[in-house]
Amino acid sequence: MSRRPATPARATHRGRTTYHHGDLPQALRDAATRLVAEHGADGFTLREAARSVGVHHAAAYRHFADKRALLAAIAEEGYVTLARRMQVADAAAPVTDVLERVRRIGAAYVAFARKEPSLFALMTGPRLNEDGRFPSLEAALRGCVDALEAPLRAGQASGIVRKGAVGMQAMTILTLLHGYAEFVLTRRIQVKPTRVAELLATLLEPALRGLQRH
Amino acid sequence: MSRRPATPARATHRGRTTYHHGDLPQALRDAATRLVAEHGADGFTLREAARSVGVHHAAAYRHFADKRALLAAIAEEGYVTLARRMQVADAAAPVTDVLERVRRIGAAYVAFARKEPSLFALMTGPRLNEDGRFPSLEAALRGCVDALEAPLRAGQASGIVRKGAVGMQAMTILTLLHGYAEFVLTRRIQVKPTRVAELLATLLEPALRGLQRH
DNA sequence: ACCTGAACACCGTTCAAGT
């Protein structure tokens, strides 16, 4: 542990002088995240990721079981980022206007999908999850549900939102958000970039009305 | 056009005696549909499709520009089937109970996704649509929207459903349906197979309430 | 313990040549 250079993080393919890589797992995750964003998850290859960090392609197998395991790792990182963005959006809204909070959280979900379309597709698509592998990914939606439950619970407490299972109310919103995000990404809904949030608000309207008391 | 065998459709790899295939494009579409269902769109290869119908793999390029074009063709067929299933489900519901009709149409959408998960993922996923190719696929959702608009329009006429843009109301429902289908397929929502329709009805409830008058 | 070399069994795509 002392033979390594003082700044192992800078030991990239340009400047690597040692046989061992500084932190190859993280370097591969970073490269994969970048390459997926550039070429899509379909165009991503393990060999290019290894090349871009300056190691032999077989080296990746010391740290990840296979290509899918590496992709699953970056998908998990994506879910953490997504949940954080939703929470930040919530915090920026007036605390007592719970419906507006839900709208802002929703806008953050869709904005993330539009900003990182390939990562979002990887995170939510069937590529990693059709079989039972990566159960951590199956639970990854938890953070998004939590973000939506906060304003809904507050709304129930203040009497704005109907009493009932807050988890179900959150899932109603989340399924709608997700379907909208997917349709926008795949051009099934053709909407001008400047109008994405506006259309989302329109589509959310009936669901929000149905969640209100009276 | 007279040198071909009398039953060109039976000219498969087992019994083919002529140099020319009976209807290679359709045979390739059929093989692709079957193989995608078996191994998923990720596991699908052009070479295996060609092998399974008994032609050289390069022969496919006479009829389809590339692998994606073949997949786009079967995705389009899938949308036709899906829209038909939704219409059939609608027809099976009591005509005047427009909300029940929407529920049944929704159940048909989700049932299709569960019955043909790989085809559904191919149809709705970004694999074929991230660039602007295959505009016919972008319009393919039209049939699904139409199916939902019918009961909503009837509901507006009979005063059960709020007045307003019926297209927006249909998209509210459809985005929710699609998000739910995706979450179920990718195990983001863990629900027993027997409870899928029931949970859908629960999640739809707020949206349906919001669409009603009063 | 971590990485490389070399190999295996595949792909998608192209293009000249066969029927």
Added chain:
DNA sequence: ACCTGAACACCGTTCAAGT
């Protein structure tokens, strides 16, 4: 007009061997 042979430039994965 339609299909095949042969080739090209890749993949993911494995495993013995190097440091």
